[in-house]
Amino acid sequence: xxxxxxxxxxxxxxxxxxxxxxxxxxxxxxxxxxxxxxxxxxxxxxxxxxxxxxxxxxxxxxxxxxxxxxxxxxxxxxxxxxxxxxxxxxxxxxxxxxxxxxxxxxxxxxxxxxxxxxxxxxxxxxxxxxxxxxxxxxxxxxxxxxxxxxxxxxxxxxxxxxxxxxxxxxxxxxxxxxxxxxxxxxxxxxxxxxxxxxxxxxxxxxxxxxxxxxxxxxxxxxxxxxxxxxxxxxxxxxxxxxxxxxxxxxxxxxxxxxxxxxxxxxxxxxxxxxxxxxxxxxxxxxxxxxxxxxxxxxxxxxxxxxxxxxxxxxxxxxxxxxxxxxxxxxxxxxxxxxxxxxxxxxxxxxxxxxxxxxxxxxxxxxxxxxxxxxxxxxxxxxxxxxxxxxxxxxxxxxxxxxxxxxxxxxxxxxxxxx
Amino acid sequence: xxxxxxxxxxxxxxxxxxxxxxxxxxxxxxxxxxxxxxxxxxxxxxxxxxxxxxxxxxxxxxxxxxxxxxxxxxxxxxxxxxxxxxxxxxxxxxxxxxxxxxxxxxxxxxxxxxxxxxxxxxxxxxxxxxxxxxxxxxxxxxxxxxxxxxxxxxxxxxxxxxxxxxxxxxxxxxxxxxxxxxxxxxxxxxxxxxxxxxxxxxxxxxxxxxxxxxxxxxxxxxxxxxxxxxxxxxxxxxxxxxxxxxxxxxxxxxxxxxxxxxxxxxxxxxxxxxxxxxxxxxxxxxxxxxxxxxxxxxxxxxxxxxxxxxxxxxxxxxxxxxxxxxxxxxxxxxxxxxxxxxxxxxxxxxxxxxxxxxxxxxxxxxxxxxxxxxxxxxxxxxxxxxxxxxxxxxxxxxxxxxxxxxxxxxxxxxxxxx
Numbered sequence: 001x002x003x004x005x006x007x008x009x010x011x012x013x014x015x016x017x018x019x020x021x022x023x024x025x026x027x028x029x030x031x032x033x034x035x036x037x038x039x040x041x042x043x044x045x046x047x048x049x050x051x052x053x054x055x056x057x058x059x060x061x062x063x064x065x066x067x068x069x070x071x072x073x074x075x076x077x078x079x080x081x082x083x084x085x086x087x088x089x090x091x092x093x094x095x096x097x098x099x100x101x102x103x104x105x106x107x108x109x110x111x112x113x114x115x116x117x118x119x120x121x122x123x124x125x126x127x128x129x130x131x132x133x134x135x136x137x138x139x140x141x142x143x144x145x146x147x148x149x150x151x152x153x154x155x156x157x158x159x160x161x162x163x164x165x166x167x168x169x170x171x172x173x174x175x176x177x178x179x180x181x182x183x184x185x186x187x188x189x190x191x192x193x194x195x196x197x198x199x200x201x202x203x204x205x206x207x208x209x210x211x212x213x214x215x216x217x218x219x220x221x222x223x224x225x226x227x228x229x230x231x232x233x234x235x236x237x238x239x240x241x242x243x244x245x246x247x248x249x250x251x252x253x254x255x256x257x258x259x260x261x262x263x264x265x266x267x268x269x270x271x272x273x274x275x276x277x278x279x280x281x282x283x284x285x286x287x288x289x290x291x292x293x294x295x296x297x298x299x300x301x302x303x304x305x306x307x308x309x310x311x312x313x314x315x316x317x318x319x320x321x322x323x324x325x326x327x328x329x330x331x332x333x334x335x336x337x338x339x340x341x342x343x344x345x346x347x348x349x350x351x352x353x354x355x356x357x358x359x360x361x362x363x364x365x366x367x368x369x370x371x372x373x374x375x376x377x378x379x380x381x382x383x384x385x386x387x388x389x390x391x392x393x394x395x396x397x398x399x400x401x402x403x404x405x406x407x408x409x410x411x412x413x414x415x416x417x418x
Numbered sequence: 419x420x421x422x423x424x425x426x427x428x429x430x431x432x433x434x435x436x437x438x439x440x441x442x443x444x445x446x447x448x449x450x451x452x453x454x455x456x457x458x459x460x461x462x463x464x465x466x467x468x469x470x471x472x473x474x475x476x477x478x479x480x481x482x483x484x485x486x487x488x489x490x491x492x493x494x495x496x497x498x499x500x501x502x503x504x505x506x507x508x509x510x511x512x513x514x515x516x517x518x519x520x521x522x523x524x525x526x527x528x529x530x531x532x533x534x535x536x537x538x539x540x541x542x543x544x545x546x547x548x549x550x551x552x553x554x555x556x557x558x559x560x561x562x563x564x565x566x567x568x569x570x571x572x573x574x575x576x577x578x579x580x581x582x583x584x585x586x587x588x589x590x591x592x593x594x595x596x597x598x599x600x601x602x603x604x605x606x607x608x609x610x611x612x613x614x615x616x617x618x619x620x621x622x623x624x625x626x627x628x629x630x631x632x633x634x635x636x637x638x639x640x641x642x643x644x645x646x647x648x649x650x651x652x653x654x655x656x657x658x659x660x661x662x663x664x665x666x667x668x669x670x671x672x673x674x675x676x677x678x679x680x681x682x683x684x685x686x687x688x689x690x691x692x693x694x695x696x697x698x699x700x701x702x703x704x705x706x707x708x709x710x711x712x713x714x715x716x717x718x719x720x721x722x723x724x725x726x727x728x729x730x731x732x733x734x735x736x737x738x739x740x741x742x743x744x745x746x747x748x749x750x751x752x753x754x755x756x757x758x759x760x761x762x763x764x765x766x767x768x769x770x771x772x773x774x775x776x777x778x779x780x781x782x783x784x785x786x787x788x789x790x791x792x793x794x795x796x797x798x799x800x801x802x803x804x805x806x807x808x809x810x811x812x813x814x815x816x817x818x819x820x821x822x823x824x825x826x827x828x829x830x831x832x833x834x835x836x
Contacts, residue, residue, distance in 0.1 A: 018476030025477075052497065058436030059443075059505040068507070071515050072500035075493040079470065082490035087477040089486070097489050102564060146520060 005128070006031065007172040009041040009138065009160035014175055014234035015080055016046030024175075025087035027237055028133060032093060037128045039167065041138040041160040042084055044076025052076060066111035070140075070150045074100070077137035077156070085135045095133040098123060101148070105141035105159065113152035114141060115217075116159070119166040136163060154215030161218045165225035172227050175234035178213055180241035181206060183405040184258045188393050191406035195256065196239075199246035202256045203229075205348040205382045219243065246350050254351035254358060255403040260396050261344040262389060264294060265317045266374065267324055268309040271301065271334030278331060282308060285323050291316045295344075295377040295386065309375060311386065314340065342374065343392035346384040347399055359383050365402045371395050423546070424449065425590045427459040427556065427578035432593050432652035433498055434464030442593075443505035445655055446551060450511060455546045457585065459556040459578040460502055462494025470494060484529035488558075488568045492518070495555035495574070503553045513551040516541060519566070523559035523577065531570035532559060533635075534577070537584040554581065572633030579636045583643035590645050593652035596631055598659035599624060601823040602676045606811050609824035613674065614657075617664035620674045621647075623766040623800045637661065664768050672769035672776060673821040678814050679762040680807060682712060683735045684792065685742055686727040689719065689752030696749060700726060703741050709734045713762070713795040713804065727793060729804065732758065760792065761810035764802040765817055777801050783820045789813050 008028065015021045032038050052072050056064050081097035088095040104120020127134045138156025143149050151158055157174055164172035181203070184192040198206065200223035207214050213231050222229045222243065232240030272278055279298065286293055296310045312320050317338065324336050352358040362383055366373055371394060375386035387395050400406060426446065433439045450456050470490050474482050499515035506513040522538020545552045556574025561567050569576055575592055582590035599621070602610040616624065618641035625632050631649050640647045640661065650658030690696055701711055714728045730738050735756065742754050770776040780801055784791055789812060793804035805813050818824060 018473060021477050055436060055497070055501055056504055059439050059501050060508045062508065064504040065507055068500045068503045068515055071503075071517075072497060075496045075500075078493045078496075079473070079490060082486045082493075083473055083477050085486045085489075086474055086482040089483055090478045090480065097486055099489075099566075148517075 004035065005037045005039070005167060005169045007039045007041065007160050007164040007167070007169045008175060009156055009173065010043070010175045010234055011156065011177065012043040012046050012049070013177045015042060015084065018083075020234075021045075021080075021083055021087050022090075024234060025084060025091055027234075028084075028088060029091045029093045032133055036170075039124060039128070039134045039136060039163055039169070040084065041136045041156055041163065042077060042080045043138050043156040044073075045080050045083075048076040048079065049073060067147060070111045070114075070148050073150050074137070074140040074148045077139050081135045081137045088133055088135070093133060094131050095135055096127050097135040097137070098127070099137045100140035100159070101142045101146075103136050103163070105162070107141035107143050107149045107151065109143045109145070109147075109149070111147075111149055114143065114149035116141060116151065116162050116221075119162050121166050124163070124167060151217075154218065157215050157218035158221060161221045161225075161227055161229060164227045164229075165221060169227065171230055172222065173230045173232055173240075174214060174218075175232050175237075176213055177233065177235065178231075179233045179236065179238065180231050181213060181243075182257065184396055184400045185260065188260065188396050189258070189400045189406070192400065193406060195241045197242045197244060197250070198256055199250055199350050200243060201246065201381055202348055202350055203243045205346070205379075206257050206259060214243070251351045251354055253349060254355045255347045255349040255405060256351075257348050258396050258399045258403070258405065259346050259348065260392050261346075262342075262392065263314055264311040264342065264344055264386075265314045266309060266311050266339035266342050266386060267317075267320060268307055268337040268339070269324060269328055269331075269333045269335070270307050270337065271305050272308055272331055273333070274300065274304045274306045279308065281331065282324070282327050283310075285327050286312070286320060289319055289323055291320050291323070295375055295384065297375050297377075311342070311344070311375070339374075341389040342386050343389045343395075344384050344386050345392060345395045345399065346382055347403060348382045350381050352383070353380055361402065362399060365398055366395055369394060369398055371398075422453065423455045423457070423585060423587045425457045425459065425578050425582040425585070425587045426593060427574055427591070428461070428593045428652055429574065429595070430461040430464050430467070431595045433460060433502065436501075438652075439463075439498075439501055439505050440508075442652060443502060443509055445652075446502075446506060447509045447511045450551055454588075457542060457546070457552045457554060457581055457587070458502065459554045459574055459581065460495060460498040461556050461574040462491075463498050463501075466494040466497065467491060485565060488529045488532075488566050491568050492555070492558040492566045495557050499553045499555045506551055506553070511551060512549050513553055514545050515553040515555070516545070517555045518558035518577070519560045519564075521554050521581070523580075525559035525561050525567045525569065527561045527563070527565075527567070529565075529567055532561065532567035534559060534569065534580050534639075537580050539584050542581070542585060569635075572636065575633050575636035576639060579639045579643075579645055579647060582645045582647075583639060587645065589648055590640065591648045591650055591658075592632060592636075593650050593655075594631055595651065595653065596649075597651045597654065597656065598649050599631060599661075600675065602814055602818045603678065606678065606814050607676075607818045607824075610818065611824060613659045615660045615662065615668070616674055617668055617768055618661060619664065619799055620766055620768055621661045623764070623797075624675050624677055632661070669769045669772055671767060672773045673765045673767040673823060674769075675766050676814050676817045676821070676823065677764050677766065678810050679764075680760075680810065681732055682729040682760065682762055682804075683732045684727060684729050684757035684760050684804060685735075685738060686725055686755040686757070687742060687746055687749075687751045687753070688725050688755065689723050690726055690749055691751070692718065692722045692724045697726065699749065700742070700745050701728075703745050704730070704738060707737055707741060709738050709741070713793055713802065715793050715795075729760070729762070729793070757792075759807040760804050761807045761813075762802050762804050763810060763813045763817065764800050765821060766800045768799050770801070771798055779820065780817060783816055784813055787812060787816055789816070 525532035
């Protein structure tokens with residue numbers, strides 16, 4: 001590990017205008033003055049990307065070429081790096097901006113959602129050795145044919161972590177518009193507490209389940225290369241949440257957080273003949289049209305027939321309904337039901353591996369409050385329940401309370417007054 | 419020459435918004451349908467560059483690093499090429515956008531005013547062979563260190579001509595917001611006539627003297643590689659002015675056009691000792707601070723002393739005045755005079771090489787109308803007179819009339835009515 005080398009990443013809202021760019025530049029120079037070397041990865045400014053997408057929409061009647069889309073969108077980060085470098089110069093510090101290509105961020109050929117294959121270290125190392133703060137365009141790279149590619153949603157996080165991994169940085173700090181990772185969404189649970197530390201695995205579940213501060217690909221990269229990641233606010237610059245490999249101490253807390261995801265819909269095929277190959281037929285047909293299925297449950301009925309339910313992204317619902325209706329006919333099933341108003345509520349924590357009764361406690365608590373559980377799915381460190389969308393907030397607040405995740409002081413005050 | 423290969427260049431106003439981009443795309447596809455191969459060079463959209471410069475001004479208190487400036491400004495053309503390629507796809511034609519780097523536009527290392535050193539042909543040729551319309555970002559390249567450079571004012575014209583030269587295109591069409599090159603500024607001389615054809619050399623003089631439709635570097639490139647250039651309107655798409663090597667036929671017209679340049683100021687040092695090294699001292703001192711001197715005249719006085727006058731860009735006036743005052747003291751000259759309200763009026767034409775009396779006709783005509791000539795300078799194909807700024811329009815109209823440059827029909831009608 002390269003002690004004294006820090007990678008910082010600033011998202012679009014952190015550098016949305018000239019004032020914010022100057023503020024971030026100030027913070028970067030303050031960090032530099034502590035004596036460390038610095039690589040800074042930035043996204044496009046605030047609504048630049050939206051503006052570019054709007055322009056693309058104005059010149060085309062159908063969805064534009066993905067190659068040209070990447071050519072267009074990658075300009076957003078290039079604008080940011082140049083302006084940030086200028087702002088840093090203005091404070092009397094040395095800095096150089098580098099595009100994804102100049103850094104040597106090689107990706108595969110999938111335009112608009114390319115994956116990083118390789119990160120060059122040489123150019124960055126030379127600049128660092130020359131005493132420069134290195135400002136890198138996130139979200140972008142080039143493929144083998146020298147075409148500009150972009151990494152898809154949250155791509156700048158991945159760029160930052162990948163660079164931190166290759167350069168063996170001490171830490172990768174992700175500056176964003178929240179204070180860190182919370183035990184639950186603070187808008188839903190006022191008592192939600194900022195976590196000081198979470199494991200990579202927990203972060204993966206917290207992020208995929210809607211915490212949304214760090215994309216999964218970035219976390220996977222961090223886990224693979226053991227890069228400590230800190231999620232922090234670019235508005236207060238206060239200490240955030242540290243995402244690291246799990247430690248024994250972490251296991252003492254059974255549950256780390258409660259999440260809620262309203263982006264999925266539920267489909268059920270009722271009264272399906274219970275014979276081999278049925279499930280394969282259904283999910284094969286969905287896979288063929290690129291629909292990702294999340295949870296699946298199959299329940300037996302009398303007479304050798306069963307019901308099969310699954311969840312998919314709401315945005316795939318129309319396509320999925322077509323496919324499922326067709327498969328229903330082929331299978332001689334009885335009916336297809338669609339449920340839009342659902343929410344997936346999950347509890348996450350590596351501690352549940354060594355603690356029994358977490359699931360039972362979750363189910364019982366929900367039942368006691370009259371919240372009906374429609375589907376259940378479990379993994380080693382997560383238990384998810386699909387409930388009616390109208391019950392979602394109640395369920396999250398209840399579980400947050402039951403698993404004692406709240407701020408201790410706030411909780412005790414409320415307990416006294418309650 | 420590659421018959422059937424056309425290079426077109428569209429400036430910022432031609433693609434200022436989505437509507438205009440779609441209109442240009444339509445014209446490109448129409449051209450393509452005639453069966454030719456097409457390379458299209460574009461500038462940044464309308465006020466994109468201004469917007470980027472404004473952003474740079476907001477994050478810095480002093481003039482920003484030129485390297486970062488190029489990093490910033492080069493995004494403008496990249497946005498244009500992606501959008502234009504999308505708009506062409508939308509019309510059902512094959513197109514691919516390429517940045518300066520992807521084309522292989524190599525430049526020297528002078529950021530913000532780099533010179534093209536080499537243009538790669540391979541990538542463009544491959545795309546053309548694949549049946550694609552090639553859309554190239556003008557104004558930009560990369561230097562040997564792989565840094566993004568920009569070519570300075572009018573750089574996209576130079577890009578277009580350089581590519582036309584290397585790919586041996588049949589013609590390089592510069593689409594702009596005027597109909598072509600005129601015998602004089604039509605706002606000053608209503609009878610000004612659009613020229614069908616001018617020679618490279620004439621174009622150099624017409625452009626440097628303020629016609630302003632094509633930068634000199636582009637014309638020099640065109641002359642060097644014998645690229646026929648056409649200056650045309652992107653609003654009417656009508657036939658413009660063809661810029662080519664001079665022909666014998668061209669010489670029959672003595673004067674091609676009258677230009678007027680108000681961007682210069684005049685300085686005079688009076689009563690300078692007339693001894694060797696004096697001029698060297700004055701102009702050496704100005705060169706040291708990077709001030710370009712245009713016209714110089716020296717007139718003898720009695721008693722072995724003389725007056726020296728010269729013109730410089732108005733924008734250099736303050737700096738030049740400081741230097742000249744200092745030199746005046748050193749030389750023991752008497753006084754420095756500054757004239758801001760001057761204009762340089764010139765007649766241009768390769769025909770004057772073989773026709774006598776052009777200068778005499780010019781001076782006499784001006785004198786007859788009471789226009790005082792302050793300075794004179796001549797070249798093989800140009801005669802320039804510095805006059806008072808208030809006399810400039812009168813002088814231009816007069817010379818346009820005297821050398822019979824106007825539209826024949828309009829002129830004869832006026833003659834009858836007059």
